[in-house]
Amino acid sequence: MGESDIYEAVIGLEVHAQLLTDSKIFCGCSTKFGLPPNSQTCPVCTGMPGSLPVLNRKALEFTIKTGLAMNCIIAGFSRFARKNYFYPDLPKGYQISQYELPVCEHGYVEINAGGKVKKIGLTRIHIEEDAGKNIHEGGPYSLVDLNRAGVPLMEIVSEPDMRSPEEAGAYMRKLRTILRYIGVCDGNMEQGSLRCDANVSVRPEGSGAFGTKVELKNMNSFKFVEKALEYEIKRQISAVKKGERIIQETRLWDSAAGVTQPMRTKEEAHDYRYFPEPDLVPFMPAEEWVREIGASIPELPDARRARFVQAYGLPEYDADLLTSERPLAEWFEEAVRLGAQPKPASNWIMGELMRLLNEDGISVEASPLAPAGLVELLSLIDAGTISGKIAKTVFEEMYRSRKPASAIVKEKGLLQISDESELSSLIDQVIGANPNEAGRYRGGEEKLLGFFVGQVMKATKGKANPGMINKLLKEKLKKD
């Protein structure tokens, strides 16, 4: 048994992120999704003779913003290049992309995998146009929809720094979180606004050399990225162990079969003949502009998470979840700003709010309940006006009806019963109705207290003040 029996994977990811600009990268057409085929096109994005590209400044701004958020160096001089290949969805016969002088280089993001913080290097981030879409309806022809042609994309290329599918998954999620935080991409993998290709190879653990890499495509969810890598790593390790040679190739993830399959080699025999795009002048983003863009970047998830732990005394788990989406973090902070205690607010958000949002399949931005509503609810609980148990009902009612908590409590008669004489007589009745249990409790079976609490709650439809019930029950059961 030598080192050769333990293998490690080497993974690098190429992520395409669709930028959230209103118009396309080189023309004024809309980037809206799901409109009738070829309705969002013009001479530029259909590659008409004589048409010329003009760079959308917003697309460049978003790319620089991403670069800054991911610790990249922003190039002082950058230019576009043509990537030449024939395909019906590529109207000009070349894609305007970047080659030797990308907008951003030498960055990194930090991931948390298996409890350890790890830096994943970014080779580069460049900007390019998307292609259209070929539609095969089964006839002796194919159709082409060019609505997507010219939609701005960033390609984010990582260093081969990941060693497991989990790390790759954590990296993808981190990219998505940052992209959504800074508002440049909606991060939707299913709809294709975030796409991922992986380069993966295996080597004996501890070896400095790289094995032959395989490119994986067609993984359109976070889960598939991890599954495809898992499968591919196993496949490569078992091949190497059998003494087989890994072929450098492109493989497609087949999610139905749960395997990766080689793509036909004909499709990947490309010589893209890159050369500088003569229709666009090289650009030199002014330092002042880059500074302005940098200043517009909000607090990023890592910093925010640390602050949540420190400033609000939240557990790591809470801070992590609350900062995973910027609107969620903002919802929480707004509640705290309005007077909520951080930990109870966090509990309500992670519990009830997330449950209801998930049920409805909506994001926190679309939540019918505002932070002020939660704050009011918490203050009713603190004041003993309602019980914690009733509060759950009130919360859901607030969410559904958009009414304030106090109105719901009043309307439904949910005021907590904190009147000692009322509760006292109620408890007497409950004890009287359950002499057996009372006897056992007095005999030492103290866990039966819960049974009595339950009975009282049942009798009051949950409105009894739980602290008071406990106190009174203990007093009364001890007597005699």
Place this chain on the structure above:
Amino acid sequence: MELHQLGVEELKNVLDKGGVSPAEVLDSVFKRIDAIQEKVKAFVTLTREQAYGMAAAAGARGAGALAGIPIAIKDNICTKGIRTTCSSRMLENFVPPYESTVTGRLLEAGYVLVGKTNLDEFAMGSSTENSAFFTTRNPWDLDRIPGGSSGGSAAAVSAGMCAAALGSDTGGSIRQPASLCGVVGLKPTYGRVSRHGLVAFASSLDQIGPITKTVKDAAILLNIIAGHDAADSTSAPMPIPDFTRPAGMDIKGFRVGIPKEYFIPGMDREVEAAVLAAVKQLEALGAIPVEVSLPHTAYAIATYYILATSEASSNLARYDGVKYGFRAGGKDLLETYMNTRAQGFGPEVKRRIMLGTYALSSGYYEAYYGRAQQVRTLIKKDFEEAFKSVDIIATPTSPTAAFKVGEKAADPLQMYLSDIFTISINLAGLPGISVPCGFTREELPIGLQLIGRHFDEETVIRVAHAYEQSTDWHGRRPKL
């Protein structure tokens, strides 16, 4: 003189005086066209109906620098609703859905479009023999070529089929035919005139310019078409002077550079003599001839045919039969591509696509494209160096007068040498003009090329106008 023989300035004066209507001007022009189009074959498309409509509108409006002036447009400049063929089977029935910036500006100035003129297919050639439709004839001798690629425009102006025309110049395609047809051809500085709507041949070299009967007319047209265009990122955001102002100013003390590399053994004796006589004439006008050296001239043709074909191979990739233009079917996608491009392009276009594809191929890129870019920089520096000691450079436009139809058609290399004196100016991005400077014994026109500094069309126009007005070459008309 008959109305159709008049240039822009003269015609404008006649129209302004009243007594002659734009429709009467058109009557004269179309009578001329009807009489000689069969022989000269300058036009691919005549726009008689539109022309009378435009003339009526111009008559009604009266205003506009070109109100009622009949102008021909090279058929690689997009005109909305009027087919734009590039003299190629590929675009034989292509009707642009948009207007080029230059023709848009001419429209605003009230011009009247007479028709679209013949060219070498996709502007690739020096004789119009590469037109897929027919060869235009030189009005001075119908057995000879008019030069190219803007041969149709030059012949139309020379033969009095329009007051002026627009051409495009990638390696001499305005200046060489102007020289061979005995008219004025101005190639502006790269970036001076918008290329939006000019069907691209080589994007970093292409430039639109006027072909006219006088230098002043060229200045009048340049006033209208020059200037920054938001639709062309390579158009320069530079102020536009009144280019007609220098026409009429003296050239005393102007230093005229004579590059020794442009007077080579083997060039036509009559051309050499005419150009040297022109230099003497400039001296007589007070200019000072100075010998200069442009040491990298010998590499210009090789450099040009790598860069121009590389860009062309990419620019012409969009003609794939998918979106518009010619399509030849096939059993699958690849066969459709191959049939479409095999049948849609002529031999010279295919030759250049193949050359360019090769030069950009992986493994050859550095040796060809990369090297050529370096030499291009050296050629640019040659001119910068020369312009330290002179205000303008004078050379022959073409090494020979018009040659016979078929004489060089079988020998591409011989044909490429036709542009030996004009190509460097495109590589350096400089403005250049060709003005008539004499005739051979066979009554064939000879042209003098004047080259200026970047964005110094004013000096080019000043010197060219001074020379023109001191001779009567420009007054001669072919006997047809």
